[in-house]
Amino acid sequence: MATTLAKAAESVEYAARLEQVSKSFATPGGQQLVLDDITLDVAPGEFVTLLGASGCGKSTLLNLVAGLDRPTAGSITTDGRPALMFQEHALFPWLTAGKNIELALKLRGVAKSERRGRAEELLELVRLKGAYGKRVHELSGGMRQRVALARALAQESNLLLMDEPFAALDAITRDVLHDELTRIWSETGLSVLFVTHNVREAVRLAQRVVLLSSRPGRVAREWDVDIPQPRRIEDAPVAELSLEITEVLRGEIRRHGQH
Amino acid sequence: MASTETKTSPESGSVEAGLDALETAQPGRTPFRKTFVDKVVPPITAIVVVLVVWQGLITLKIVADPTKLPTPGAVWHAFRNDWLQGKLLGYIWTSVSRGLLGFCLALLIGTPLGLLVARVRFVRAAIGPILSGLQSLPSVAWVPPAVIWLGLNNSMMYAVILLGAVPSIANGLVSGVDQVPPLFLRAGRTMGARGLKGTWHVTLPAALPGYVAGMKQGWAFSWRSLMAAEIIANFPDLGTGLGQLLENARTASDMAMVFEAILLILFVGIAIDLLIFSPLERWVLRSRGLLVKG
Structure with a gap:
């Protein structure tokens, strides 16, 4: 696992590099500097x-x-x-826990035959073995965030x-x-x-x-x-x-x- | 799993398992008896009360003219006659097949139209208000122009169905798309669901509850429009549907048959909704945890 x-992390010396980043938004009172x-x-x-x-x-x-x-x-x-994880789980309620993870795999181009097994592995990693077929609303808040974590990990970022x-x-x-x-x-x-x-x-x-x-x-x-x-x-x-x-x-x- | 690498305290996993068990709702099934008493008994009672009042009006001579109000028995007789002559299912099928075919066409037109209005700002500004305004136009109003454009034939009936149902379906989809939580779109975008992929994997499934509500209303409008059209377009060679049955009964001044036709129109409309659209809507809502058990 x-x-x-x-990933081959040695090849780059940083995972993220921010250099002199500023961000301002236009507001009714003019430009507001946020960062x-x-x-x-x-x-x-x-x-x-x-x-x-x-x-x-x-x-x-x-x-x-x-x-x-x-x-x-x-x-x-x-x-x-x-990969990004939010305060709200942001899982898609029309998919089961397992299918939520599989969607992330699919969008990354993982072959259909491998998705199911990979999703089960990721669920096992967040200690939710057996939650594959569960609907989002059937899970507790903590379980939802763990599925969301598994989904984020599925992006292999x-x-x-x-x-x-x-x-x-x-x-x-x-x-x-x-x-x-x-x-x-x-x-x-x-x-x-x-x-x-x-x-x-x-x-x-x-x-x-x-x-x-x-x-x-x-x-x-x-x-x-x-x-x-x-x-x-x-x-x-x-x-x-x-x-x-x-x-x-x-x-x-x-x-x-x-x- | 690389459990040898696990650096967390050993009891953490079991605390977690306990939490999971405590916080997961126990699924329960409503017993059949309760469902029967809660859901089946009340409507049956209502129907029995209506029949008793109806028969009472006649027996007590409050309405004495059988050409104004036939007895329940006479209406039952009209049903039985058509059934025994093998015509009843024919009437129903003629109308239902027209209605469902028209509805499917409306779905084919309303869906892309709704998507266009929902996603393209110019199109929304141009026709959005008209589209939602059209919903309040009674579809009977389309019958006269449709007759002039297309004549008294099947195409005219389909045209009236489309004009009645397309706005409902399109509007349902538009409001469904409008109500998609922005968080879902952000989550989708971070996973790489942008553009068409985003529409297919995120926007459309997220909009499904509104879309299905629009379909449900679209069916109700299809059925009403069709009945209006059938009453006007009454030629034997077009096939006799429920609307034509009603119009024939009126020309023959057969009040029992008029009641038969009205009841059939009502029951078929309800039946299609109960057999197709309500289960579809319940399934969509339940699978998302949006349906609270009453």
Whole structure:
């Protein structure tokens, strides 16, 4: 499994490279700058979390990296088309769990004869063996996000973009999914760019935490997280670093109340 | 699976399995008796009440003129006669085959038309309002022009069906496409479903509930239009459908036969809906978890 999913990552020195990326939107009050001069590399196999308060343009940034939108200035290069996972599962309700995954395979050009087996493998990877024929509405919130993860993995992209994928889940389910994501990430060698506003989640998962300031979004600070995996969200080192980051984040937010 | 590489705490998988079991809804089946009492008994009761009131009106001499109101027995007799003479199924088939053929043609025209209106901004601005306005035009209004254009023949009947059903089908598809959640389109695009692939794999299936609702309404309009057309285009060599049966009964002043024709028109329209369109709609909604068990 691990060998089939991991791509020849050595050939490129980054999974995503953002160089001086800016994005502004036209509003009734004129141009509004949402992202300002973002420079960021995601190395092959690296797990990076983007952290920020509301208004930091996290989702805009992911849309740009996913190629759903174009930057106003700067350039974004990715190693192939990234896969994207949303806060809502975004599974198609007219297909079963298995067929949702097969659609991603089909759109990638996988031969019909191989799709079924590959979809079952991916379901097994997210520990949903036997959910192949289940309809989306028959699955719990956590199970839906795991199918969505399997569907994203089916794209065999080197880079997985995740837009607050666990924000709508309850704490226990979220914990379990953190474990799953860490396991799958270490098994597959994927690069992950994970957006969240939850500091502990960011520290629990990442090798590197990037803090964005708000309005406009800029890279405010970065932390390397060298706490060994497996981590738990309530581990002391995780809590300690979270506290430090939270203080900086609060400082960033406070600036907005001062003028 | 490379389980040796697993770095997570060992109990994580079993917690997950427990969560999955707890949060998955248990499928249940409604017992037959309950379905019978909830769904079958009420309409039967309603029919019995109507029959009792009807017979009561005559027995109590509130309506004494049999040319105005025939007895239920006389209407039953009219049904029985046509059945025994082997004509009943012929009437029904003549109308149903026209209706369904006309409906299929309307589907063939309404579907691309709806897609065009939904996806091409210019076309939508040009004919969108007219298309939705046409739905409120009673299809009987198309009978006079259709007779003048095409004469009293089968083509005229199909033309009236098309004019009645095409707007419904097209509009259903348009509103179905309009209601596709943007998230589905984004998800589709990140997987590489753009352009025609996106339409085929994402937009159309996502729009299916609205499309089926439009089909259902389209059938109702087809059937009404056809009856209007049949009453006007009444020639023996065109074949006798239910509309012609009604018109013949009126010329013969046979009130029992008039009732027979009206009841047949009603029941056939309902039957087609119950046998084809309602199951289709229920299937579409249920498979998406959109149908809540009442």
